[in-house]
Amino acid sequence: MTTRNVRTVRFISAAMGLILFGFVVMLATREGGTGTASRSPLIGQLVPAVAGVGLNEATFDVDDFSDSWVLINFFASWCVPCEREHPQLAEWSRRHKKDGVVVSVPFGDTEEDARAFFADHGGDWPVLMDGDAAWAVAFGVLRPPESFLVSPGGIVVAKWQGQITADEVDRVVNDLEAKAADR
Amino acid sequence: MKQRHWISWFCIALVSSLALVAASVADDPPATEAERAYEIKATMLCPVCDGQNVLESNAPVAAAIRAQVDELVSEGRSDAEIRAWMARQYGKDVNANPPRTGIGSLIWIVPVFVAVASTGFLVFAFRKWRVGRGSELSDDDVTIVSSLREPT
Amino acid sequence: MLVRGTGSYVVIALLGTFGVAVGFVGAIGGVMTLVSSLASKREEHHRRAITWVFVMAGGCVLAVTAMEIGLLRDDFSMQYVAANSTRATPVLYKIATLWGALEGSLLLWVFVLSVYVTAVSISFRRRIEDRLVAWALLTMLVVCVFFLGLLVGPADPFGTLSIAPIDGDGLNPLLRNHPLMAIHPVMLYLGYVGFTVPFGFAVAALVTGRLGEGWLVLTRIWTLIAWVSLTVGILLGAWWSYEVLGWGGYWAWDPVENASFLPWLTGTAFIHSVIVQERRGMLRVWNLSLLLATFALTIFGTFLTRSGVIDSVHEFSASSLGPLLLSFFALILVVSVALVGWRGDQLRSPGSIDSPLSREGAFLANNLLFTLFAFVVLLGTVFPLIVEAINGDQLAVGRPYFDRMLLPIGVALLLVMGIAPTLTWRSTAGAVLGTRALVPAAIGAATMVLALLFGAEGLGPVMGIGLGGFVIGSSARHLVFAVVRNGWRGITGRSGGGMVAHIGVSLLAFGFIASTSFSEEGEFQMRPGDRGSVAGHQIIFVDIVDEMDGLNRVVRAQIHVEGRGIYSPAITQYPTFGRPIATPSVATSFIDDVYLSLVAIPEEDSDMVVIRVLVEPLVAWMWVGGLVIAGGSLLAIVPGRRHVRADSEEVGV
Incomplete structure (x- = not known):
């Protein structure tokens, strides 16, 4: 009886040890969290519908811009990185007067604050209110700022989480234009 | 045991079961659209706030999901459709309930297995203890002793 | 004003570094002294280690003092102070900033640990020559x-x-807007770190092979102190999140909450099953394993919170400590498993449990349930990691899972808790049980009826409430008989204090069940003068106050809750912190809490606010229950009457 008990105890401790060892190995070999490089199920897909009357009373429909680049930017007036990236959006918009358009969509923000934000920081591109947050959900926006680049033809080609620069966006634009030219 | 104890126990059992029946009858499954939407929001995690569900979170993305859940429920989408849509948009980890299929189902099965196995082990241990015991004290002995000790 | 009084200020950081170094040297010196005297079997040299312990404690006190001076004197030449404090931070929060971030929290950890070790050294100074104490x-x-x-x-x-x-830069504003933030982490650490003491004695018992009951008696008080601190710490954390976070809940099954809960669960299992070992000499392997597991889980929790493995609101910034903590965790596991395996032969229990229907049977059931509870919590916490490691899927395990799996275990625990005090040791006759459990069961049934009359519904909640009544009935019955027999000393000691704590658990269960199952909420868009009503509570929006508090813009909505007075939930915009933070306001009573939070503040040229109103019944009972549990545990620490004749005393009723 004694020896059997000892064997039971040894067996159980060995088994527990093995399980725990596996567990520790799993924790130890785990890779760190993913960076800000953003995957999105949207990339390669047709852009979800974004259309409406902007804050400047002009109507906008993303489908009307199927022959140019569209940079859809989700922002909020309370968000500091959004404030910082704003001049970059203006810069990109200036660079692509002919072949591109920026659209800003306030996220978690009020119309008044968004209006005040644009009055303060400038920007003449369309700003569309996302009434029932349908676009934010369709784009899977987590926290502002987030930006999506739509290629001519209406395909989402890139997503950025966090502050962007005009150069960063243009790198993707130039890349894809070069590829298109190759073909 | 005395007669009146049986009667008292019977009354307690009767009252308790009636109370429990009354309690479960009063509890109805979600019926209205608002209740359905509430249920979905309560079991969906806010993707940026670690643990809070979208019903409770103040984060803008939670507000966005809340608004869309209301919208989709009123459009007549099923719960499963709405959950699947949100999981596609924000990742599988927005659903607070782990899946019941695939490898995720282990989380539901393993605890039940462990519970059954450990209870089984205890029952086995009791058996062994009983066998290993010298003189057995029967329940009758205990009854006699305790009734003698009890000042009636 | 880049550098103010450089010389005198750098001194403080140097002082701190010096303190840490002295502490480290003291600890190493103590280890080396003990190792050499244990190896050479010179018991008279053990005593020298105590001097090293004092050196270590002195170093730690110096380090903590240096940090507090730095914080209080705004010495921004210290990196930690510059990163976590501001000039405008109120004094209380300056002190509390010590445990607001990673390095400081470890400093507090070390400080608490050195206090515990010093206390152990002092209280065992006369027995230090005992090899068990030395180990x-x-x-x-x-x-x-x-x-x-x-x-x-x-x-x-x-x-x-x-x-x-x-x-x-200052801390996240969430961490400095409620005084509870100053106590909750300290209590939690007192609990967490306190389990090091029984762990030390468990390892010593295994190493020396002296597995008799002696070491248990030595550690009982330390285990209870650690346990009660952890209990209070966890409840204060729940209370803090209720008062501050604004969603009206207190427990989110967040990985870090679970990390603090896991050692509590195994620790609770231990303080129950250890009674069986003391009375009957059984369950030795089991009790040792529980202590080893409890300590291992505290280290595991530390790893989870400080390595960035799991996303959580409580997480400290990701750091390089992960691998170190994981290695230490692995070391503890290896040592524990090896020791238990090695001493397996001496752990065989001499006694046997005669009948499942006995005190020991109830303790076994309690342990089975608590272990299962801990297993489910652990599995739920690490399962996303496991799945991710296997197939890369991102899953979440949230509240609905824990609720569903833990509800049956919780209900079973309440049942065992109610029956146990009516059982006798060894075995209980059905008739005895029938007599003793009658009144408690009647109280339970009456509680259910009462709950129904007050509008409770749902099988699970009503059953839980009924069982809570049953527990109160049987605990009170036990206490009444103990007091009749022994006077007021009947409520002290392990069994008296334990029963008081059980009543506290029932009160907590009532509060938990009622507030999670029967809360009602409403959201109102209101202009000044508008009224709203939720669950029979009339609220009137009186006015909005928009003011500057230093650099922060604070918008308060003054809301009159009928019968309770004016409450003002607020939204604060901190200049150094992006999104505005909402601070709820709670009108508390013993019947229900009216929980007000401001969802949206008025836009320009408008006076419309959005207010969320949550009516949660019996929330306050949880905090009262926690207080009763703590009181009961303190009573249990007071040595009660020796239960020499416990068996007969129970039967003689």
Whole structure:
């Protein structure tokens, strides 16, 4: 009886040890969290519908811009990185007067604050209110700022989480234009 | 045991079961659209706030999901459709309930297995203890002793 | 004003570094003294280790003092102060900033640990020549060496900046808007760290092979102190999140909450099953395993919170400590498993449990349930990691899972808790049980009827409430008989204090069940003068107050809750912190809480606010229940009447 008990105890401790060892190995070999490089199920897909009357009373429909680049930017007036990236959006918009358009969509923000934000920081591109947050959900926006680049033809080609620069966006634009030219 | 104890126990059992029946009858499954939407929001995690569900979170993305859940429920989408849509948009980890299929189902099965196995082990241990015991004290002995000790 | 009084200020950081170094040297000195005297079997040399313990404690006191001076005097040449404090921070929060971030929290950890080790050394100074005590002290000192080593190297809290900024960055505002933040972590650490003491004695008992009951008696009080601190710490954390976070809940099954809950569960299992060992000499392997597991889980929790493995609101910034903590965790596991396996032969229990229907049977059931509870919580916490490691899927395990799996276990625990005090040791006759459990069961049934009359519904909640009544009935019955027999000393000691704590658990269960199952909520868009009503509570929006509090813009909505007075939930915009933070306001009573939070503040040229109103019944009972549990545990620490004739005393009723 004694020896059997000892064997039971040894067996159980060995088994527990093995399980725990596996567990520790799993924790130890785990890779760190993913960076800000953003995957999105949207990339390669047709852009979800974004259309409406902007804050400047002009109507906008993303489908009307199927022959140019569209940079859809989700922002909020309370968000500091959004404030910082704003001049970059203006810069990109200036660079692509002919072949591109920026659209800003306030996220978690009020119309008044968004209006005040644009009055303060400038920007003449369309700003569309996302009434029932349908676009934010369709784009899977987590926290502002987030930006999506739509290629001519209406395909989402890139997503950025966090502050962007005009150069960063243009790198993707130039890349894809070069590829298109190759073909 | 005395007669009146049986009667008292019977009354307690009767009252308790009636109370429990009354309690479960009063509890109805979600019926209205608002209740359905509430249920979905309560079991969906806010993707940026670690643990809070979208019903409770103040984060803008939670507000966005809340608004869309209301919208989709009123459009007549099923719960499963709405959950699947949100999981596609924000990742599988927005659903607070782990899946019941695939490898995720282990989380539901393993605890039940462990519970059954450990209870089984205890029952086995009791058996062994009983066998290993010298003189057995029967329940009758205990009854006699305790009734003698009890000042009636 | 880049650098103000450089000389005198750098001194403080140096002082801190010096303190940490002295502490580290003290711990190493103690370890080496004990190792050499244990190896050479010179018991008279054990005593020298105590001197080293004092050196270590002195170093830790110096380090903590240096950090507090730095915080209070706004010495921004210290990196930690610059990163976590500001000039405008109120004094209380300046003090509490010590445990607001990673390095400081480890400093507090080490400080608490050194206090515990010093207290153990002092209280065992006359028995230090005992090899068991020496081994226990050695184990604790090894733990000290590890944590002090973290402070010396990878988590140095006394780094300095060559150019001191004019003002610091400050903590996340959520961590400095409620005084509870100043106590909750300290209590939690007192509990967490306190389990090092019984762990030390468990290891010592295994190493020396003296597995008799002696070591249990030695550690009982330490285990209880750690347990009650952890209990209070966890409840204060729940209370804090209720008062501050604004969603009206107190427990989110967040990984870090679970990390603090896991050692509590195994610790609770231990303080129950240890009674069986004391009375009957059984369950030795089991009790030792529980203590080893409890300590291992505290280290595991530390790993989870400080390595960035799991996303959580409580998480400290990701750091390089992960691998170190994981290695230490692995070391503890290896040592524990090996020791239990090695001593397996001596752990065989001499007694046997005669009948499942007995006190011991109830304790076994309690342990089975608590272990299962802990297993489910652990599995739910790490399952996303496991799945991710296997197939890369991202899953979440949230509240609905824990609710569903833990509800049956919780209900079963309440049932056992109610029956146990009516059972006798060895075996209980059905008739005895029938007599003793009658009144408690009647109280339980009456509680259910009462709950229904007050509008409770749902099988689970009503059953839980009924069982809570049953527990109160049987605990009170036990206490009444104890007091009749022994006077007021009947409520002290392990069984008296335990019963008081059980009543506290029932009150907590009532509060938990009622507030989670029967809360009602409403959201109102209101202009000044508008009224709203939720669950029979009339609220009137009186006015909006928009003011500057230093650099922060605070918008308060003054809301009159009928019968309770004016409450003002607020939204604060901190200049250094992006999104505005909402602060709820709670009108508390013993019947229900009216929980007000401001969802949206008025836009320009409008006076419309959006207010969320949550009516949660019996929330206050949880905090009262926690207080009763703590009181009961303190009563249990007071030595009660020796239960020499416990068996007969129970039967003689």
